[in-house]
Amino acid sequence: MIKLRGIAKSFGKQEVLKGIDLTVEKGEVVAILGPSGSGKTTLLRCINYLEKPNAGEISIDDFSVNCRKPAKKDIHLLRRKTAMVFQQYNLFRHKTALENVMEGLVVVKKLPKEEARRIGAELLEKVGLADKLDAYPSQLSGGQQQRVGIARALALNPEVILFDEPTSALDPELVGEVLAVIRKIAREGITMIIVTHEMGFAQDVANHIVFMEGGLVVEEGPPKVIFQAPKEERTRQFLARYT
């Protein structure tokens, strides 16, 4: 359903992604693990063209983007099929929780305001924020802001939601509520790719683990195999440090 072929990305002379191949099936929850600096976030950002890959191909269903010579309309389409949940939430500060979720529905999906409001309220209820529709980001905790971020991503009804270390900016006591929401929507069969350092969470919510190091996929497979019987020494060393 999502296929990455030979994704490469350099910043100046630094080769951050060295040719990533990855296939993600519909409904899969993929966790990308690996040491800091291995290119996980850059890969995620390449999937929706927040970073422009230097080479490779990104396919979603029956359409694909050739990253060497992408057509503008392909980039646009790719962005429509993906939604990102950011580490720092990236909410509009001057908009309420509901307005943040409605934005994509009105601007991207061109829905009438009333319908956008109804869907937005439903989604905020789904992430446990039914009583915070009119709150501004500054009036919400980090965990609540991130749940607004998740509702906003869901509103776009994307083929895949990309989570970039969604809990790493949160105080420890707020991590659980965000992971619980991600777990809940994972059970609904939404395809997700999650960059995370939460090993327990990855082990229990993902059905496909990708271990990256030095801009390459070192090893991938089901959590049982990766966590209990990794084939690669580098995976073993990484997991020994984290679990």
Ligand code: ADP
């Ligand atoms: P990870 O998510 O695995 O920690 P990143 O993808 O964030 O890794 O970063 C990989 C490398 O790319 C790092 O060395 C980082 O400094 C570099 N990098 C990431 N984004 C940029 C950028 N916009 N400009 C220059 N270097 C960057």
